[in-house]
Structures are given as structure tokens and as C-alpha cells.
Amino acid sequence: MKEQTNIPTGKVERASKFVTTGLKVGTNYLKHYTKKLIDPSTSREELHADNAEDIYDTLSNLKGSALKVAQMLSMDKGMLPKAYTERFAMSQYSAPPLSGPLVINTFVKTLGKTPGQLYDKFEMQASNAASIGQVHKAVKWEKDLAVKIQYPGVANSVKSDLRIVKPFAIRIVGMNEVDMDKYFEEIEGKLLEETDYKLELRRSMEVSAQCAHIPNLVFPVYYPELSSDRIITMDWLKGFHLKEFLERNPSQEARNQIGQALWDFYQFQVHALKKVHADPHPGNFLMREDGTVGVFDFGCIKEIPEDFYTNYFLLVDKEVLKDEARRKEIYLNLEMIHPNDTEKEIVFFSGLFQKMIDMLTLPFTQQEFDFGDETYFAEIYAYMDYLYNLKEVRDSKVARGSRHSLYVNRTYFGLYSILSDLKAKVVTSEARIQSMLRPV
Incomplete structure (x- = not known):
């Protein structure tokens, strides 16, 4: 090149x-x-x-x-x-x-x-x-x-x-400018953090140590004495980026093992640390045929406020969402609907969000989930395309969704995308998540 x-x-x-x-x-x-x-x-x-x-x-x-x-x-x-x-x-x-x-x-x-x-x-x-x-x-x-x-x-x-x-x-x-403002403020803050290599070095060492107990994850050792505000030196990790890894036709066992490690890694961060490696693109992982995966680049860390965390994960609780008043309260707290919405808008947008939530939280409701299920992702992408083309959505004059949802949603979309490409079968039960949450 x-x-x-x-x-x-x-x-x-x-x-x-x-x-x-x-x-x-x-x-x-x-x-x-x-x-x-x-x-x-x-x-x-x-x-x-x-x-x-x-x-x-x-x-x-x-x-x-x-x-x-x-x-x-x-x-x-x-x-x-x-x-x-x-x-x-x-x-x-x-x-x-x-x-x-x-x-x-x-x-x-x-x-x-x-x-x-x-x-x-x-x-x-x-x-x-x-x-x-x-x-x-x-x-x-x-x-x-x-x-x-x-x-x-x-x-x-x-x-x-x-x-x-x-x-x-x-x-x-294809969004109105008003939809983008608060999200661009969030992006700006995160990008400024990503250019602070001293902050990234500190976070890299901290999060790596906190997640070291998770099986099949490999983290590099970092060297502060060979690092500066524009340079970070760490161990060289062996492995392959996702596309290269898949071209080597790895075993289903290795795919599942890596998929489970990544699932556990993200659940532990979100639920135990209340902060997450919010840049889950394939370039930040190195995968190996023995089922281990190297993780690096902690420049983009999203700290999750407690009130947002509480409301966000209430969306997984089907019993809570059956209560229409409680569900409306959660949607308001997450800025998915707004106090000035008409009753018609509340019904319309609540219905749209609920269907998307049902699809995206499906893995959390099962003991094991097959991320190789192409029909599942086809349904999600088809529905997103449907939303994208809805006149009511495109003409909406208010941004729907908390600014905090930008990087948290991005994290889960990125994780789902990698697990889908791996075609990994992953234990996704609540019991599995709880087993990861030992004191840190």
C-alpha cells in the first residue's frame, strides 16, 4: 500500500x-x-x-x-x-x-x-x-x-x-440535523479521549487487569517507559483479524470458544465495571485457532451512568415491560419518547421500539444462542431498513434515544456483528452473566 x-x-x-x-x-x-x-x-x-x-x-x-x-x-x-x-x-x-x-x-x-x-x-x-x-x-x-x-x-x-x-x-x-447534534457531542467527547494516549495507556492497563480472569482472553503487557502522549508500546499479540481468521476455516469449537470469550468480556464490563470497551470492530481483536482471542485498543471507553444502566437493562425484563405505565416511564427516561409527544406519537414510537427491543434482546432470554442464525439477522436488518424508510421516523423533529445509548448500542451491534460472522453458539443466560460478576 x-x-x-x-x-x-x-x-x-x-x-x-x-x-x-x-x-x-x-x-x-x-x-x-x-x-x-x-x-x-x-x-x-x-x-x-x-x-x-x-x-x-x-x-x-x-x-x-x-x-x-x-x-x-x-x-x-x-x-x-x-x-x-x-x-x-x-x-x-x-x-x-x-x-x-x-x-x-x-x-x-x-x-x-x-x-x-x-x-x-x-x-x-x-x-x-x-x-x-x-x-x-x-x-x-x-x-x-x-x-x-x-x-x-x-x-x-x-x-x-x-x-x-x-x-x-x-x-x-438520511437523518435531520437535529437528530445528530447530541450524538455528535458524544462522539466529539469520545474522540478527544481517544487522542489522549496517556489516558488510553492507563485505561488499557486497568481494564486488562480487571478482565484477566475471563477464560480465553489474552491481553498485552503495556510499557509506560516506552510510551508518550502520541505513542503506546505494548506486547505484540499473535493471531488473525476476523476476516483472515475465517479464511483459515477454523473449527466450530474455536468459533464458539472465541464467541463465548467476547460475550463474557462485554457482559462483565457492562454489568460489573459499568464501563465498556466501546470500539468492538474486528481490527481490535486477534483470533487464534486454539479458541483464544487477543484484545487491545482501549482508547474508546464508555462509562455508563447508573440511572441509564438501570433503565436500559429493564428493557430485557419482559415482566416489567408488560406494565404499560412502567414501560412508558422507562421509554421517557431513555428519551425514546418525549414529554411533548402526542398520544398518537407515543403509541406509534413505543410500538416501533418495542419490536426492535424484542429482537435485539432475544439472546438474553435464552440459555444458548446461535449467532450463526442468518434469519435472525436478516429480520433485524430488514426491520432497520423499514424504520429507515418510514416517513414518520425521517420527519421526526426530535432525537430519540439518550446520548448514552449511542456507544452502548454501538457496542452491542458491534459484538453481535462479530458473533454473527463467527457463527458462534454462545451461552447467553442470566446465570452465565451473574457467574461473571465476581468482586473486582
């Missing part, structure tokens, strides 16, 4: 890249409608593919928050056209890497030494490159190490990038 020798860091320079891309997207629409006049059977798939390529090319060269939003959107398989999810998914671990001189400059600026002075061996070519940083392999103390390096200008461009990328996200997702 071709390396980048520079990253636009100025607000004006970055904004101009988006303007250019906006013009390309406009041209794509013009081409599409011209073709459709000539051939009415022309589908929108070609338009989506052209737009996805142009937008991704811009975002991947800008790096940072803009590319991170693309990565987040790639995980919402039911929300975006397939062309976008497939293209944007590349941001998880295969964006264009930085060139050697930029890497060396980062070391000198933040640690005062070159990689050659700090490590016995340092591979200048990046092994993986994603949205916020890239990873290099190194050797020291006869150990293989992974060195994560943050791209230049990422931390300083979060606010301006999100202002620029917001219209693209709104147009792609």
Missing part, C-alpha cells in the same frame, strides 16, 4: 479537501440521474459505490476524526448501503500508512529519541494503519512489541473535522 508523506493539519487545508469531495459527490449524482434518464433500470448501487470510494479516499488521507466516523458508520450494517459499509470497513486496519520520516519525527518530538535508539529493532513499515494511528513491530528485551503511533494533527482537528464531516454523515444516513 502506498505510504503518505504528509497529512493536512490546518483547518482550511482539511476543509478544502471536503469541499473537493463534495463536488465529486455532486458530480456522481448528476452522472447517476443522467444514466437513469437513458436507462430507467439503472440502480443506485453504482452511485453508492462511486460516492463511497470518493468519500473514503478523502477520509483515509485526512485520518483522524473524519476517518473514525467512517469506521463507526461501517459497523452499522443495517443503516448504510452495502457499498459504504464495505468501503468504510477498510478504515478498521488498512488505511494508507504514514511514511518513515513522519514516524521518526513523532518519536523525536515526544520521547526525545529515534526508534533506533529506543528499540533493538524497529520495522519502519507499518503493520496496520487505521483512523487515529498506525502500528509498527519492534523488538526489545528479546520481546516482540507493538508500537502504536498517533497521526500528526489528529488531536487538534477533532472539533473542526466533525463540523465538516457532519453534513456527509447526515446525507449518508
Whole structure:
């Protein structure tokens, strides 16, 4: 893959890249409608593919928050056209890497030494490159190490990038701007945290230690003395990213074992720690044929407020939801319905949410769940597509759902997506969850 020798860091320079891309997207629409006049059977798939390529090319060269939003959107398989999810998914671990001189400059600026002075061996070519940083392999103390390096200008461009990328996200997702405001505030806060590598290092060490008892999970050791505000050094974990792992045709036993480990990992964090590794995309896991899975990248941690946690998990309790007054109270607390809604709107949106809740909480109601059940996910995606196209939903003038639901929902969607790709059979019972909640 071709390396980048520079990253636009100025607000004006970055904004101009988006303007250019906006013009390309406009041209794509013009081409599409011209073709459709000539051939009415022309589908929108070609338009989506052209737009996805142009937008991704811009975002991947800008790096940072803009590319991170693309990565987040790639995980919402039911929300975006397939062309976008497939293209944007590349941001998880295969964006264009930085060139050697930029890497060396980062070391000198933040640690005062070159990689050659700090490590016995340092591979200048990046092994993986994603949205916020890239990873290099190194050797020291006869150990293989992974060195994560943050791209230049990422931390300083979060606010301006999100202002620029917001219209693209709104147009792609098809939501009104009012729907996006409080969620973009939440995203901004999390992205600012992700650019704080000192915070990430501390969280990585803390959460890894708290989850070390969970079977079949492997965490790297972190090295503060070889880390800075833009560099994190940790053990090099062996394994394969999800796509590579599946291409090796692993046994069903290994799939189930990894699926169970990931399920237990997330349930323990949510229910015991009240905070969660909220970036469950495949690029953050390394899977092995012995059924173990390496976990890293704790830059995005969502702390779950107690009141939100209580109401959110009452949605799993079928007996509670049978009480219409109690259910309405929970929906209000979670901002799924609003005090100013008419009775007609309350009935309408409550019905929509209840059906979605019934589908998404189904694994929690069973002793064991087969995430390889394609009909289950087909039903979810079909219903999400139905919601996406409902006039009442698209024309709604209020954002529905607490800002806290953004990353918690994203966590569960990401987890479900990985378990689905693994086709894993997982013990999902309440008893299993409770067994994980030993004192920490």
C-alpha cells in the first residue's frame, strides 16, 4: 500500500479537501440521474459505490476524526448501503500508512529519541494503519512489541473535522440535523479521549487487569517507559483479524470458544465495571485457532451512568415491560419518547421500539444462542431498513434515544456483528452473566 508523506493539519487545508469531495459527490449524482434518464433500470448501487470510494479516499488521507466516523458508520450494517459499509470497513486496519520520516519525527518530538535508539529493532513499515494511528513491530528485551503511533494533527482537528464531516454523515444516513447534534457531542467527547494516549495507556492497563480472569482472553503487557502522549508500546499479540481468521476455516469449537470469550468480556464490563470497551470492530481483536482471542485498543471507553444502566437493562425484563405505565416511564427516561409527544406519537414510537427491543434482546432470554442464525439477522436488518424508510421516523423533529445509548448500542451491534460472522453458539443466560460478576 502506498505510504503518505504528509497529512493536512490546518483547518482550511482539511476543509478544502471536503469541499473537493463534495463536488465529486455532486458530480456522481448528476452522472447517476443522467444514466437513469437513458436507462430507467439503472440502480443506485453504482452511485453508492462511486460516492463511497470518493468519500473514503478523502477520509483515509485526512485520518483522524473524519476517518473514525467512517469506521463507526461501517459497523452499522443495517443503516448504510452495502457499498459504504464495505468501503468504510477498510478504515478498521488498512488505511494508507504514514511514511518513515513522519514516524521518526513523532518519536523525536515526544520521547526525545529515534526508534533506533529506543528499540533493538524497529520495522519502519507499518503493520496496520487505521483512523487515529498506525502500528509498527519492534523488538526489545528479546520481546516482540507493538508500537502504536498517533497521526500528526489528529488531536487538534477533532472539533473542526466533525463540523465538516457532519453534513456527509447526515446525507449518508438520511437523518435531520437535529437528530445528530447530541450524538455528535458524544462522539466529539469520545474522540478527544481517544487522542489522549496517556489516558488510553492507563485505561488499557486497568481494564486488562480487571478482565484477566475471563477464560480465553489474552491481553498485552503495556510499557509506560516506552510510551508518550502520541505513542503506546505494548506486547505484540499473535493471531488473525476476523476476516483472515475465517479464511483459515477454523473449527466450530474455536468459533464458539472465541464467541463465548467476547460475550463474557462485554457482559462483565457492562454489568460489573459499568464501563465498556466501546470500539468492538474486528481490527481490535486477534483470533487464534486454539479458541483464544487477543484484545487491545482501549482508547474508546464508555462509562455508563447508573440511572441509564438501570433503565436500559429493564428493557430485557419482559415482566416489567408488560406494565404499560412502567414501560412508558422507562421509554421517557431513555428519551425514546418525549414529554411533548402526542398520544398518537407515543403509541406509534413505543410500538416501533418495542419490536426492535424484542429482537435485539432475544439472546438474553435464552440459555444458548446461535449467532450463526442468518434469519435472525436478516429480520433485524430488514426491520432497520423499514424504520429507515418510514416517513414518520425521517420527519421526526426530535432525537430519540439518550446520548448514552449511542456507544452502548454501538457496542452491542458491534459484538453481535462479530458473533454473527463467527457463527458462534454462545451461552447467553442470566446465570452465565451473574457467574461473571465476581468482586473486582
